[in-house]
Amino acid sequence: MKNVTNFVAGIVLALVCGGFAGCTDVDFHWSENRSNAKVVGFVDDSLVMVGDYRYWEEITDEWNGGYSDIEGFGHERLCVYNYRVQEDGPRWCDSLSSESATGMFGMKDQGSSTSAGQMTDSVIWAIRSSNTISLWKIGEKVHELKLSKLFDGCSGEFVVASVKQWFDDKFIVRGDKSLISDGCQYAVLDTVARTVTYKRLDENLKWLQKCDDVRAWGEDVYCIVLKENEESLVVKNKEEFIDAPFPFRIGGFWGNVMKLGSRLCLINHDSIECSDVSWFGGLEFKSEDGRILSY
Template identity: 55%
Template sequence: MKHLLNKFEIERLLAVLTLAFVCICMWGCSEDRVRWNEGFSGAEIVGFVDDSLVMVGSYQMRTESHEGIFEPYWDVVESGHERLCVYNYRVQEDGPRWCDTLGEYNMTNAFRGQMTDSIIWGGGMPNSIRLWKIGESQHQIKLKKLTEGCSGEFGITSVKQWLDGKFIARGDKSLNAGGDSCQYAVLDTISGTLTYKRLDKNLEWIKVCDDVRAWGNEVYCVILDNEGEKSLVLKNKQDTISAPRKFAIGGFWGDMIKLSGNICSINSDKITCSDVIWYGNGDGLKFYQNDELVVEY
C-alpha cells in the first residue's frame, strides 16, 4: 500500500513538473487581457471630397496585458480598428457627417492615398488593394500581376484615375525609370489585374510630372518647382492650365487639386481656389481663413 501511494504521488509530481515546463516554454502560464482605448488616435486628412468636405482617417489603440506565473506583468500597445470619417472643413460643426470603423483587430494600412473623390485605397499593393468608399464598408480585391514590354516591379505610392475608366499606379520615381524597367501600372478593378508597362510615345511626356491623372480622355499633370516660380499644371503635354496662385507643393486629391495651402477645383480647365487654407497634416485638422483659425477637429 505504501509503495502504491508513493507511486501515485510521484505521478502527480511529474504532472506538475510537466505543466511547469510547458509554461516556461510558452513564456509562462498567463492570463491575457485586451483593453481598447475609448477614443481614436493619429487623425490625419486622407482625402478631399469637394470644396467643403474632407476625409479623415484614424485608428484605435489597444493594450494587451500579460501576467504569467514565471514572468513579470507586461503590456503590449498596438493599434487597429481603423476609422474613416467625413467632416465639413469650411464651417465648424459638432462632429463628423459620417464615420465607419473597421472591425479588424490589426491595422490594414487603409489610408495609403485618395483614389477618387469618394474612395480611399490601401492594403498590400501590388498583391491586393483595399478600397474604402464613403457610405460603404471597406473591401479587398486580390490582384493578378501582368507585365507588358518591361521588367521589374516598384513600390506603389499613388493610385489615381486614368484613361478608359482604369487607374494609374506609380511609385515616387517610377516614371523616370530607365532601360527596360517598368514605369507605371494600369489597375483594372473590374478584372482584378495590375499591368506593369513602360510609357509609349504618346505618354513619354508625363515623365516630368510630380503628379498625374486623367479626366475622361484628357491627361493632367502637376509639375513642381522648389521655389514655386515655375510650378505649373499641364493638360495633354502642351496646354497650360492657369493657376490662380504660385505653389511649390501640390497635387491631385480626388477631383480637387491642392496648390500649397489652397484646396482648389478644376472645372472646364479653370482652377478655382477656396479662401480656406490647410497647411498639411503636420498642423493637424486645422483650417484657416484670413489667417484666423475657423475650423478645428
C-alpha cells in the same frame, strides 16, 4: 504529511497550468481615445475624409512568474467632416473591427509602413501585399482585391506611391520616381478584371516624365509640375498650360480636389477655382477672414 500534500498539489497545479495554460492571466484593453487622426482625402469643395485608429495593450502574467506587455493598434476609422463650416463633429464615421491594423491610412501593425492614398473622390486605397489592394469607399466596408500582374513591354515592379483615375474607368499606378526609371514606368489597374498591367510610356505619354502628379479627367490628362521657385505648372494634354490663380511650389491631386500651396481648388477644364479656405496640414483649416476650423 501536510508538507508532502502541499508539494504534490503544487506539482499538479504546475502540470495543469503548464499543459493547458489555464492559470495565465491576460488583460487586453483598448485605449479610450482615438489617435493619429490625419486627412486622407477630399470629397469635394467642402468635405474632407479623416482617418484614425485606436491603440490596444495586452498584459500577460504567466503562472511561472513570466510577464509580457505588448501593444498594437487597429479599429481604423474613416470619418467625413465639413472643412468650410465648423460643426460639432463628423457627418459620417465607420470603423473596422480588426484588432490588427490593415494599413488603410499608411501604417501597419507594429509600426511598419505601407502604401496608401486617395483613389477617387470617395475611395481610399492601401497596398497590403504586392498582389492585393484594399479599397474603402465612404458608406461601404473595405473590399480586398487579389490582383493578377501583367507586363507589357517591360519588366520589374516598383513601390506604389499613387493610384489615380485614368482612361476607361481604370487607374494609373506609379511609384515615387517610376515615370523616369529605366524599367516599368507606370501601371494600369483594372478593378473589374482585377489586373495590374505594368508598362513603359509610349510616345504620346512620354511628356508625363516631367510630372510630379498626374491623373485623367474624361479624355484629358492633367499634370502638376513642381518647381522650387514657385513657378510650378498645371499642364493639360502635354502642351496646354492652365493658369494658376497664384504662384505655388507644392501641390497635388486629392480626388477631384487639387491642392496648390495651402489652397484647395477645383479644376474646370481650362480654369482653376480655389476656395477661401487654406489647409497647412493637420486637422485645422483657415478661412480668409481668419476663422480656424479644427477637428
